[in-house]
Amino acid sequence: MVKKLVMFIGAVIAIAGLLGFVGGITIVPGVAEPPKLCEGVHIIFFPGGAPGDPFASVVYKGAKEAEENLGPKVDYLWSEWDPEKMVTQFKAAIGMKPDAICMMGHPGYDALKDLVEEAYEQGIIVTFQNVDIPEFRERYPYTGYVGQDLYVAGWKIAEWAVKNLDLKAGDRAAVISGSWEQPARAVRARGAEDALKEAGLIVDRVSHDPKVY
Structure with a gap:
Protein backbone atom coordinates (compact mmCIF):
# COMPACT_ATOMS: atom_id res chain seq x y z
CA MET A 1 0.00 0.00 0.00
CA VAL A 2 2.76 2.44 0.96
CA LYS A 3 4.67 1.56 -2.25
CA LYS A 4 1.58 2.23 -4.35
CA LEU A 5 1.01 5.56 -2.60
CA VAL A 6 4.60 6.65 -3.24
CA MET A 7 4.28 5.63 -6.90
CA PHE A 8 0.99 7.54 -7.17
CA ILE A 9 2.48 10.71 -5.70
CA GLY A 10 5.49 10.35 -7.98
CA ALA A 11 3.22 10.00 -10.99
CA VAL A 12 1.24 13.10 -10.02
CA ILE A 13 4.45 15.12 -9.68
CA ALA A 14 5.74 13.83 -13.02
CA ILE A 15 2.48 14.69 -14.81
CA ALA A 16 2.38 18.12 -13.20
CA GLY A 17 5.96 18.73 -14.29
CA LEU A 18 5.19 17.65 -17.85
CA LEU A 19 2.12 19.89 -18.03
CA GLY A 20 4.15 22.77 -16.68
CA PHE A 21 6.81 22.21 -19.32
CA VAL A 22 4.31 21.91 -22.16
CA GLY A 23 2.35 24.94 -21.05
CA GLY A 24 5.43 27.05 -20.52
CA ILE A 25 4.67 27.25 -16.80
CA THR A 26 7.43 26.96 -14.23
CA ILE A 27 6.41 25.05 -11.13
CA VAL A 28 8.32 26.19 -8.05
CA PRO A 29 8.36 23.75 -5.15
CA GLY A 30 6.93 25.13 -1.92
CA VAL A 31 9.36 26.36 0.72
CA ALA A 32 8.91 24.59 4.04
CA GLU A 33 8.51 26.76 7.11
CA PRO A 34 11.60 26.72 9.32
CA PRO A 35 11.15 24.89 12.62
CA LYS A 36 10.08 27.02 15.56
CA LEU A 37 12.65 27.79 18.22
CA CYS A 38 11.28 25.39 20.85
CA GLU A 39 9.86 22.59 18.71
CA GLY A 40 10.45 19.26 20.43
CA VAL A 41 10.73 20.89 23.87
CA GLY A 147 8.21 39.02 37.54
CA GLN A 148 8.54 42.15 39.60
CA ASP A 149 10.73 42.84 42.58
CA LEU A 150 7.66 42.37 44.74
CA TYR A 151 8.79 44.31 47.81
CA VAL A 152 9.81 47.32 45.73
CA ALA A 153 6.55 47.12 43.76
CA GLY A 154 4.51 47.22 46.96
CA TRP A 155 6.60 50.06 48.36
CA LYS A 156 6.16 52.11 45.17
CA ILE A 157 2.39 51.64 45.16
CA ALA A 158 2.13 52.91 48.73
CA GLU A 159 4.60 55.72 48.09
CA TRP A 160 2.47 56.89 45.15
CA ALA A 161 -0.68 56.72 47.26
CA VAL A 162 0.82 58.84 50.03
CA LYS A 163 1.98 61.48 47.56
CA ASN A 164 -1.03 61.64 45.25
CA LEU A 165 -3.88 61.03 47.68
CA ASP A 166 -2.67 63.61 50.20
CA LEU A 167 -2.24 61.06 52.96
CA LYS A 168 -0.48 62.19 56.10
CA ALA A 169 0.84 60.85 59.37
CA GLY A 170 -1.96 59.60 61.59
CA ASP A 171 -4.26 58.67 58.69
CA ARG A 172 -5.50 55.11 58.58
CA ALA A 173 -4.86 52.80 55.61
CA ALA A 174 -5.62 49.18 54.81
CA VAL A 175 -3.45 46.76 52.86
CA ILE A 176 -5.60 43.97 51.43
CA SER A 177 -4.01 40.63 50.61
CA GLY A 178 -4.83 36.96 50.41
CA SER A 179 -1.32 36.00 51.41
CA TRP A 180 -0.56 37.40 54.86
CA GLU A 181 -0.09 33.87 56.17
CA GLN A 182 2.25 32.93 53.29
CA PRO A 183 5.54 34.79 53.77
CA ALA A 184 6.95 34.06 50.31
CA ARG A 185 3.76 35.33 48.70
CA ALA A 186 3.11 38.36 50.92
CA VAL A 187 6.26 40.26 49.93
CA ARG A 188 4.42 42.89 47.85
CA ALA A 189 1.88 43.48 50.61
CA ARG A 190 4.65 43.87 53.19
CA GLY A 191 6.39 46.40 50.96
CA ALA A 192 3.22 48.50 50.83
CA GLU A 193 2.69 48.13 54.57
CA ASP A 194 6.24 49.22 55.40
CA ALA A 195 6.07 52.28 53.15
CA LEU A 196 2.78 53.41 54.68
CA LYS A 197 4.13 52.94 58.20
CA GLU A 198 7.27 54.89 57.34
CA ALA A 199 5.02 57.75 56.22
CA GLY A 200 3.41 57.66 59.67
CA LEU A 201 0.12 56.04 58.74
CA ILE A 202 -1.76 53.53 60.87
CA VAL A 203 -1.99 50.35 58.80
CA ASP A 204 -4.58 47.59 59.06
CA ARG A 205 -4.00 44.21 57.47
CA VAL A 206 -7.12 42.96 55.69
CA SER A 207 -7.31 39.40 54.37
CA HIS A 208 -9.33 37.87 51.57
CA ASP A 209 -9.70 34.30 50.34
CA PRO A 210 -6.28 33.33 48.93
CA LYS A 211 -7.96 31.43 46.09
CA VAL A 212 -9.11 34.75 44.62
CA TYR A 213 -5.45 35.66 44.37
Missing part, protein backbone atom coordinates in the same frame (compact mmCIF):
# COMPACT_ATOMS: atom_id res chain seq x y z
CA HIS A 42 8.34 19.78 26.64
CA ILE A 43 7.44 22.38 29.27
CA ILE A 44 5.15 22.15 32.30
CA PHE A 45 3.69 25.53 33.20
CA PHE A 46 1.98 26.73 36.39
CA PRO A 47 -0.45 29.63 35.76
CA GLY A 48 -0.95 29.73 39.52
CA GLY A 49 -4.67 30.00 40.17
CA ALA A 50 -7.77 28.52 38.58
CA PRO A 51 -8.98 28.83 34.98
CA GLY A 52 -10.75 32.14 34.54
CA ASP A 53 -9.51 33.87 37.69
CA PRO A 54 -8.49 37.51 37.10
CA PHE A 55 -4.74 37.00 37.46
CA ALA A 56 -4.04 33.42 36.37
CA SER A 57 -6.10 33.83 33.20
CA VAL A 58 -3.78 36.63 32.05
CA VAL A 59 -0.70 34.53 32.84
CA TYR A 60 -2.22 31.62 30.93
CA LYS A 61 -3.00 33.79 27.90
CA GLY A 62 0.61 34.97 27.71
CA ALA A 63 1.90 31.42 28.01
CA LYS A 64 -0.43 30.21 25.25
CA GLU A 65 0.78 32.95 22.92
CA ALA A 66 4.39 31.98 23.62
CA GLU A 67 3.51 28.32 23.03
CA GLU A 68 2.00 29.19 19.65
CA ASN A 69 4.92 31.39 18.60
CA LEU A 70 7.77 29.16 19.81
CA GLY A 71 6.32 25.69 19.28
CA PRO A 72 6.97 23.71 22.48
CA LYS A 73 4.60 21.11 23.91
CA VAL A 74 3.15 22.65 27.08
CA ASP A 75 1.13 21.04 29.86
CA TYR A 76 -0.65 23.45 32.23
CA LEU A 77 -1.20 22.72 35.92
CA TRP A 78 -3.77 24.82 37.81
CA SER A 79 -3.16 25.20 41.56
CA GLU A 80 -5.89 27.55 42.89
CA TRP A 81 -3.11 29.57 44.58
CA ASP A 82 -2.68 26.74 47.09
CA PRO A 83 1.02 26.38 48.01
CA GLU A 84 0.61 22.80 49.24
CA LYS A 85 -1.08 21.83 45.99
CA MET A 86 1.74 23.51 44.06
CA VAL A 87 4.30 21.37 45.88
CA THR A 88 2.36 18.17 45.14
CA GLN A 89 1.98 19.15 41.49
CA PHE A 90 5.63 20.12 41.21
CA LYS A 91 6.65 16.68 42.43
CA ALA A 92 4.33 15.08 39.85
CA ALA A 93 5.72 17.38 37.16
CA ILE A 94 9.26 16.16 37.82
CA GLY A 95 7.99 12.61 37.36
CA MET A 96 6.77 13.55 33.88
CA LYS A 97 10.41 14.23 32.93
CA PRO A 98 9.88 17.44 30.96
CA ASP A 99 12.69 19.59 29.64
CA ALA A 100 11.63 22.50 31.83
CA ILE A 101 9.16 23.54 34.51
CA CYS A 102 7.84 27.10 34.89
CA MET A 103 6.90 27.16 38.56
CA MET A 104 5.24 29.66 40.88
CA GLY A 105 7.36 30.54 43.91
CA HIS A 106 4.53 30.76 46.43
CA PRO A 107 5.48 27.67 48.49
CA GLY A 108 8.86 29.20 49.37
CA TYR A 109 12.41 27.90 49.58
CA ASP A 110 12.07 25.32 52.35
CA ALA A 111 9.07 23.61 50.75
CA LEU A 112 10.71 23.35 47.32
CA LYS A 113 14.45 22.97 47.91
CA ASP A 114 14.58 19.15 47.80
CA LEU A 115 12.37 19.00 44.71
CA VAL A 116 14.35 21.65 42.86
CA GLU A 117 17.52 19.69 43.65
CA GLU A 118 15.87 16.53 42.29
CA ALA A 119 14.84 18.36 39.11
CA TYR A 120 18.35 19.76 38.67
CA GLU A 121 19.90 16.30 39.04
CA GLN A 122 17.58 15.05 36.30
CA GLY A 123 18.57 17.87 33.97
CA ILE A 124 15.21 19.64 34.19
CA ILE A 125 15.45 23.43 33.94
CA VAL A 126 13.32 25.17 36.57
CA THR A 127 12.40 28.83 36.41
CA PHE A 128 10.13 30.78 38.75
CA GLN A 129 7.47 33.36 38.04
CA ASN A 130 5.44 35.88 39.99
CA VAL A 131 7.09 35.11 43.35
CA ASP A 132 10.89 35.10 43.39
CA ILE A 133 13.07 32.68 45.36
CA PRO A 134 16.55 34.15 44.85
CA GLU A 135 18.31 31.32 46.71
CA PHE A 136 17.60 29.01 43.78
CA ARG A 137 19.01 31.45 41.24
CA GLU A 138 22.17 31.73 43.31
CA ARG A 139 22.56 27.97 43.58
CA TYR A 140 21.55 26.53 40.20
CA PRO A 141 22.65 27.57 36.71
CA TYR A 142 19.83 28.46 34.31
CA THR A 143 17.29 28.98 37.10
CA GLY A 144 15.54 32.25 36.39
CA TYR A 145 12.74 34.49 37.57
CA VAL A 146 10.07 36.35 35.60
